[in-house]
Amino acid sequence: MTTAYNFFSDEELTKLICQQNNELAFSELYSRHVRLLVHTAIRKTGAKTTAEDLVQEVFFKFWMGRHKFDIQKNAQAYLQGMLKNNIVNHYYQEQKKQLFSIDDVESPVDDETREHLDYNLLSELYEQSLLKLPEKCRQVFILSRKGYSLKEIAISLEISEKTVEAHISKALKILRIEMKDYIALVLITITFV
Secondary structure (H helix, E strand, O other), rough: OOOOHHHHHHHHHHHHHHHHHHHHHHHHHHHHHHHHHHHHHHHHHOOOHHHHHHHHHHHHHHHHOOOOOOOOOHHHHHHHHHHHHHHHHHHHHHHHHHHOOOOOOOOHHHHHHHHHHHHHHHHHHHHHHHHHHOOOHHHEEEEEEEEHHHHHHHHHHOOHHHHHHHHHHHHHHHHHHHOHHHHHHHHHHHHHH
């Protein structure tokens, strides 16, 4: 009798994958998330083949690193985060290739398209990075970005202003780390354009 893995939650599948090397559980996790990941990658890269390669790399890395994976993490958010990193690395590699073809002059449309892609990528990375913040920290940070004062946030969440400051500081530190690859890509783009 075979186990019906499609009735398992992502958390249960992740446990089976990480603790028991269960390939059928991995196959189920793959089939649940591959389509959305490929769709996201196509939107970001504009190329189906590249998108599929990037997603395959995500699942390969996930399988190879399964013993180090923290099973308390949300598998879907983790896979999305891995994909974002792969997309950033892809753009970084593409950017490096373009440095060698200086004779090619880019049209203004290309620059506008790249800026649009960069903005979308940055926005997605930012949203994914926000999801990695602890709940209260995320609430405080989002309120601070909406223009609420420390005092207003403290009153609204029934915490001290010092705690609000600590949450904002923690959020900025985490976001800086999460988005460091993209910041490097932007710096390279600015330096060589």
